[in-house]
Amino acid sequence: MTWPVAPRRVISLSPATTEMVYAVGAEGRLLADTADCNYPPAAKAKQHVGKFGVVNAEYLLTLHPDLILATSEMAPKLIALRHLPCPVLALQTPTMASIDTAVMTVGKLLQATPAATVWQRQWRRRLQTVQQHPPTRKTTVFFVLWPDPLMTVSDHSFIGDIVRLAGGINVAGAVPTPYPLFSWESLLAGAPDWLVYTASLGKAGLAHGRWPQLTAVRQGRTVELVRDQVERSGPRSVDALEALHRALSLSRRPQR
Incomplete structure (x- = not known):
């Protein structure tokens, strides 16, 4: 151009x-x-x-x-x-x-x-570097875009691309819309290995309400990403990718 x-x-x-x-x-x-x-x-x-x-x-x-x-x-x-x-x-x-x-x-x-x-x-x-060092095991991921009403990301979204590149399998990946509403029942059924969130939920929020129902939360398999880095499709998106990749690479096998 x-x-x-x-x-x-x-x-x-x-x-x-x-x-x-x-x-x-x-x-x-x-x-x-x-x-x-x-x-x-x-x-x-x-x-x-x-x-x-x-x-x-x-x-x-x-x-x-x-x-x-x-x-x-x-x-x-x-x-x-x-x-x-x-x-x-x-x-x-x-x-x-x-x-x-x-x-x-x-x-x-x-x-x-x-x-x-x-x-x-x-x-x-x-x-x-991220792509050359994939996590040793594939883990499922659920990204909390907004906690109430519960919104997430599919594979048809920018954030979904970050999840994929980091080596995660998106629980909501098959949903046809990029940023869909997601039922709590579907989240429980999906039983993600990791819960990923930003300041819209916050670490303190995980201890309240229904979040402890998730095995990932009870076992501490959660990661908070910087909201502007992961939600903005800009130069700092790679920081969010690296942070998620580190978490998934160090993840221990879930205890079911």
């Missing part, structure tokens, strides 16, 4: 794309982002044009951007920006492999190809 003139007034509408800009060292071209863009910390000091998925188009227009970055999952929200006199690039990041391509695209557009190439080399090396 090429641009007639390299963009110098970039606005990022997604925390993931903001992280991509910083990953290639092009933050000097980043004019504004959103209030949800909290990494790296310097991103919080940029002007904000709204929140993720809620953009103040009138204010955005006054900044005279020459490129707007977003992710394809925001497509319905981007319709309202079609009238703006600047291009909107919605990056597709449905899998871990696609992040590689997206960051390189950002690097090339913002004249940061050398830095993007260095980042890409490191990213691929970390992915390769």
